[in-house]
Amino acid sequence: MRILICDGLHPQGLDILRADPDVEVLAPDQPSAELIREILPECDAMVVRSRTKVTADLLENAPRLKVIGRAGTGVDNIQVQAASARGILVMNTPGANAMAAAEHTMALMLALARHVPQATQSMREGRWDKKRFMGTELYQQTLGIVGLGKIGTIVADRALGFKMNVLAHDPHITPETAAILGTEWVELDKLWSRADFITLHTPLTAETRNLINRDTLSKMKKGVRIINCARGGLIDEEALYEAIVSGHVAGAALDVFAKEPPEGSPLLRLPNVIFTPHLGASSTQAQENVSRAIAMQILDYLKRGIIRNAVNFPSMSAREYDRLRPYMRLAEQLGHLHGQLSTPIERVDIEYSGPELQELPLDPLTQSIAKGLLDPILAEKVNLVNAPLLLQERKIQLTATRTTATQGYTGLIRVTVESKGQKKSATGAVFPGNEIRLIRFNTYRLEAELEGINLIVQNKDTPGVIGFIGTTLGTFHINIANMHLSRTPEKDKAVAIIRLDTEAPEEALNALRANPMILSVEQVRL
The missing domain is CATH 3.30.1330.90 (D-3-phosphoglycerate dehydrogenase; domain 3)
Known part of the structure; x- marks a missing residue:
């Protein structure tokens, strides 16, 4: 089996794959799209992160491909529908980097609240702008979390540790579940209007694309701060830029962008927006966890048929x-x-x-x-x-x-x-x-x-039919391995399921059908 590593993988995951004698690992350094297209036809699996785009066109060139492993959570760089149509399993590693992403969210929230990057840069430039960088505390502020999955739940727990009031919206959980986590489940409009900080933790889908837009921004309270460590397309970046310039939004902290890298984005020019280059999962522990998880999931599927964390098939x-x-x-x-x-x-x-x-x-x-x-x-x-x-x-x-x-x-x-x-x-x-x-x-x-080759013969329940079937098959040198018989309670019709050693030719089937006592003859291969 050949497994192509497209975007790099932590050595722990590579070691797991290479230790299997049935696996050949192809791990070129930052391969181009052309090189991936050249190698992929001979591969049974591929592992990607966010850099490689797995398109329907690319998959047309992958006749052997059985599984695509996303070393991470988001799969918006993979055309899942196209993979499903070709029978290719798509799996990710939800939760393996949850702690890293949650902690990065908290780091950005604190840095945004206290102007840490801007103050650092000011000091590098030789200034001591103590009054310029007056911040805000998290204590008793209201945090709105959109998406209360594994990462959102960890963020909620950490925010509660800061004594924040935590609102949450997630259509897949109940208010009772949210309450057990110490949060208040609210509709989105209430979250927008009440939150001092808003953080996003949802996948990018047709429903969530541009979730934060001009309309939703207008519903937020003046001075709100927005954090996004999930997916870039969740925010209409032009609308966010306008809201920050107008003073309606106090600031934003972004780890992900609609286009990465975000070259030419006007947000880069705003002093009250801070950025990191998609670092949410970039901790040593997260990379180890993700690499181990995806390596073991791929081997389990290819060698044992066990499916875990698939996005286009039920996991077990x-x-x-x-x-x-x-x-x-x-x-x-x-x-x-x-x-x-x-x-x-x-x-x-x-x-x-x-x-x-x-x-x-x-x-x-x-x-x-x-x-x-x-x-x-x-x-x-x-x-x-x-x-x-x-x-x-x-x-x-x-x-x-x-x-x-x-x-x-x-x-x-x-x-x-x-x-x-x-x-x-x-x-x-x-x-x-x-x-x-x-x-x-x-x-x-x-x-x-x-299993095997079987004749299913339905007939009128009269004497001599079974003998006729055996004699006819014998004439064509077809040996019967075994036979199972049954009849209706009225004893007017019967069925014979006859296991054969070899396939019966059409002439034999037609000879059976010629008997007026036989109602149907069908040959199946199981």
Whole structure:
């Protein structure tokens, strides 16, 4: 396996990767976009920070690429949708640099409040401007935190240590959770109007881009100070410049910018704005943590299939993966079965039941079913990452529900597919030893292996049919490995799932279909 390191990585992470005998690490020094494009076609993984831009065009040139690792939190330099469409996992390392980013936020807040950089520069120039740099305390001031994730939570804790009043807004947490952290959850408009200091800790999305703009700035109290150590695009920098020049905003401390480096930005000319060159994660400890985390995550995925901190696939712990693995195999095989029996697929309904499946994340199972469904249908590469997008492209509706019914099994997966107005259903279970079985097909109860080459023969329940099937296959020198039989409660129809040693030719299938007692014959490869 080849792993390309695009923007440098701390030696601890490189050592983890290089210690694996199956891994070749390519780590050119600050490679150009042209060099990355040249090397990438032979790589299974790439690691980037904020410098390298991973575009759809670049990914077109990466047929082997399975995973992109962002050594850090933000992934706005990666076109995640394009990666997902090509089945490439995108993962980051949230939390590995949280302490560094939170402490840098506090450092900038204090420096902004007490004019530390400006006073330092004044002294370098031989002046003693004691009166010029009158500051403000943090004590009993109100801090507004937008985004109460890991970094925002650490900032809140530190600010409370300074005896600040802390307001917080995060659409993904409840007021009760905010209260447990010692903060007051408020709507954004209230945060803008009440805060003396505002700090941003949200990802950059379509909803958060230019979150601070002329409108929101006008709602803030006069003299507010703004800190941003998150993502540059969160602030309309032109609007911020105007608000500072007018005196409405007292100052700002910025570690990130819409364009990096921010060449020509008018903010650079303002004496009451302080800057650092994207240093939020630049501590020795953070770089060690990030490098170790991304190296281990990539190896876990490439070698063991364990997914952690993915932004385009549900993450799971190693323990969850061990418990999910047989169910993921069952789910994919049920999807694979339906993908060969039902075309065109219009709708998929999935039901998960049993006590074991009440405790486990189900999204990986649903995506395994989607992959199995599409594998027999599409010529393009289908995997767990791009399968949901491919379903959407084909307007295939999918629903998944969880029930507590057990039917005597610890975990059951039932997949019902609608095609041309007809429904077919298959239910599977995991048996002791992690063996997977098909236990119900439509209304038929049985217990069949979900592997190999199988004939599914539905027939009228009359004597002689099974003998005819065996004789016909024997005529074509097709050996039967095993056979599972079932019939309807009315005893008018039956099904045979017949495992074959070799694939039956079309002539054999047509010979079976010629018998008026046989209703359908379908061959599936699992």
